[in-house]
Amino acid sequence: MPVSRFMARQLARPRGLFGRLFLGGMLDRANLRGNALVHEVLALSPSDRVLEVGFGGGDLLVRLADTVSGGGVEGVELSLPMLRRVDARVRRRGLSGRVRLQEGAVDALPFEAGHFDCACSVNTVYFWPDLRRGLAELARVLRPGGRLVLGFGSDVAMRRAGYEAHGFRLYSMEEIERALRESGLRPTARERLEQARGAFFVSRSRRVA
Numbered sequence: 744m745p746v747s748r749f750m751a752r753q754l755a756r757p758r759g760l761f762g763r764l765f766l767g768g769m770l771d772r773a774n775l776r777g778n779a780l781v782h783e784v785l786a787l788s789p790s791d792r793v794l795e796v797g798f799g800g801g802d803l804l805v806r807l808a809d810t811v812s813g814g815g816v817e818g819v820e821l822s823l824p825m826l827r828r829v830d831a832r833v834r835r836r837g838l839s840g841r842v843r844l845q846e847g848a849v850d851a852l853p854f855e856a857g858h859f860d861c862a863c864s865v866n867t868v869y870f871w872p873d874l875r876r877g878l879a880e881l882a883r884v885l886r887p888g889g890r891l892v893l894g895f896g897s898d899v900a901m902r903r904a905g906y907e908a909h910g911f912r913l914y915s916m917e918e919i920e921r922a923l924r925e926s927g928l929r930p931t932a933r934e935r936l937e938q939a940r941g942a943f944f945v946s947r948s949r950r951v952a
């Protein structure tokens with residue numbers, strides 16, 4: 744079914760009453776399997792310092808926080824309603840001590856160079872104003888050898904559902920890997936998840952030392 748203009752705007756940046764009350768839960772339900780795969784591909788150690796950009800409803804962020812008992816999780820999100828929702832969720836689970844959330848965007852991350860062991864972002868590349876700038880910024884905040892895991896919908900399936908007409912930038916796995924190489928990262932693995940709405944891709948890379 745083609746995506747509506749309203750939903751496309753909400754996905755890009757959840758806002759208003761609808762964003763606050765409904766979108767986080769919808770995202771979490773729709774992206775459960777994709778988030779589980781990204782979590783698995785990250786292969787976190789309890790002591791890792793990990794960053795998630797564009798965490799939306801927080802399903803993956805909570806999984807990360809459950810895993811890194813000795814390290815820490817930082818989250819950066821453009822949408823204030825999502826930030827507030829996930830902040831409350833983290834508190835309810837008693838995970839505040841290991842999680843810090845900030846409003847911000849992928850192209851200007853508020854961290855020092857080399858701060859993280861790993862970073863991830865799911866279903867956000869479509870909205871980045873400049874793919875290479877976002878990737879270079881993620882590479883900057885990773886330590887040398889640190890890993891980046893990106894999850895994103897197949898460009899073919901999303902084009903078919905009409906996302907491009909709403910300004911989504913769609914990429915094939917090859918285009919993402921080319922951009923990773925040009926941004927100081929080396930692709931190391933690819934995964935593919937078949938879903939009713941089309942394939943979901945996961946790319947893992949490492950920051951070049």
Ligand SMILES: C[S@@+](CC[C@H](N)C(=O)[O-])C[C@H]1O[C@@H](n2cnc3c(N)ncnc32)[C@H](O)[C@@H]1O
Binds near residue numbers: 756796819848
């Ligand atoms: C489609 S939702 C995906 C949320 C979640 N990662 C998931 O897969 O369920 C995209 C999220 O990325 C955020 N976002 C969009 N552009 C961003 C950017 N440039 N920097 C950081 N977050 C961004 C939006 O606010 C939104 O919460």
